[in-house]
Amino acid sequence: KRHNEDLGITDDVLPQIINILEQQLTAASELLSNSDALYFKTPSCYPDRKVEGKEFFSESGEILLWFVTLFDRMADMWPDLANAHATIWPATEQFFFRKLKLYAFNKKRVFKADHVAEEVLALKNDEFWDTYLSRELLFLLVDRWKEFSQVNRNQITERIVGGPSQ
Helix, strand or coil, X not given: CECCECCCCCHHHHHHHHHHHHHHHHHHHHHHHXXXXXXXXXXXXXXXXXXXXXXXXXXXXXXXXXXHHHHHHHHHHCHHHHHHHHHHCCCCCCCCHHHHHHHHCCCCCCCCHHHXXXXXXXXXXXXXXXXXXXXXXXXXXXXXXXXXXXXXXXXXXXHHHHCCCC
């Protein structure tokens, strides 16, 4: 449902809808970048997860939640296709795809734990410590921590203990 309308997105058109929404998010990101926006508040990709505190985001950010719902369907039905989509999302894009990528990494059927840990460790310092992404990163670490190798857990722990000034 979008704007109280049942759009009836069937499984056979889901990949095309995902493609269209990715294009729209890319266009929106480019517009935001060209407007010199420092940030654009979007909701957490985990709207049903219990957390303390409140979340503030613009109504226009709700498209992200709709995208997450559709991506979840794709990940359940076609994990390899979901992997292909999330793999090409630019981790450096600050408004939508960096957050979505961290969310996608939490999909066990889509990404192997070792790959996820390596991607987390490869984040630049400002990306790793971006407070705008903290929920997605923390939920990812909590949910997949036991799957990471001891070496990767140690490296992530060292990075966290070392703090943002590393």
